[in-house]
Amino acid sequence: FLRIGLQGDVSDPRTKSFLYILNILPRLQKLPKYLLVENVKGFESSSARNELLRTLETCGFKYQEFLLSPTCLGIPNSRLRYFLIAKLHHELFYFHAPGQVNQDLKDLVKDKVADKVCEAISSSSEEKKLDQNVGLDCSSKTSLPKGAFLFKLETVEEMERKHDQDNDSSIQMLKDFLEDGNEEMSQYFLPPKSLLRYAFLLDIVKPTCRRSTCFTKG
Known part of the structure; x- marks a missing residue:
């Protein structure tokens, strides 16, 4: 289903287990009360997704689809x-929007549990304001140490x-998720050869940043 992949959809052998579940679901004597499905972006426009929706409707399920990122929480x-x-x-x-793949959780979730989650995120964010000494790249505005630097050109x-x-401020800083301790970090350093080769692909961040990205082989 990946946009950069083969996009084999239902013909991809890896989809067989998923289609098998869809095949047996209507034949179960007792259907599950709740279902949660997670997949990559691109699944929402696939034939496998269409088959999933048909099966859910046949079984009498009410459902809602989302395209969400962890930043939403x-x-x-x-x-x-x-x-x-x-x-x-x-x-x-409460947030039912038939035929729509929702992409904004805050405007859709209205139940009490969601309100409590949003309140917790909001109160946590108030306590963690952005450091005034943090610049565009999350680095301190103090002078840089002497030595060689590899700068990443950006638009x-x-x-x-x-x-x-x-x-x-609605998103926590990376440092809130880092483990405390005096572990030797040099073992995790990338060799200069890798840095020079992939510098333009890497998302370089610091503990005070409120962002990070994931990337795959493509």
Whole structure:
């Protein structure tokens, strides 16, 4: 389903297990009350997804689809994924939007549990304001130490996007997820050869940043 992959969809052998579940679901004597499906972006426009929706409707499930990133919940990581939640009840979800793949959780979730989650994120964000000494690249505005540096050339748009992300107080800083301790970090350093080769692909961040990205082979 990946945009950069083969996009084999239902003909991909790896989809067999998924199609098998869809095949046996209507024949179960007792259907599950709830279902959660997660997949990569691209699944929402696949034949496998269409087959999933047909099966859910046949079984009487109410469902809602989402394209969400961890940043929607205040987590400093951008990884857009497809989600579907379904329940075997007649009542619709509070955030039900038939035929739509929702991409904004805050405007859709209205139930009490979600309100508590949003309140927790908001109160946590208030306590963790962006450090005034943090610049566009999350680095301190103090003078840089002497030595050789590898600078990553970026467009104005890229710099502004990162600046906006690092000033979004609804997202926690990376340092909030780092383990405390005096572990020797040199064992995790990338060799200079790798840095020179992949510098333009790597997302270089610091503990005070409110962003990080994931990437795959492509």
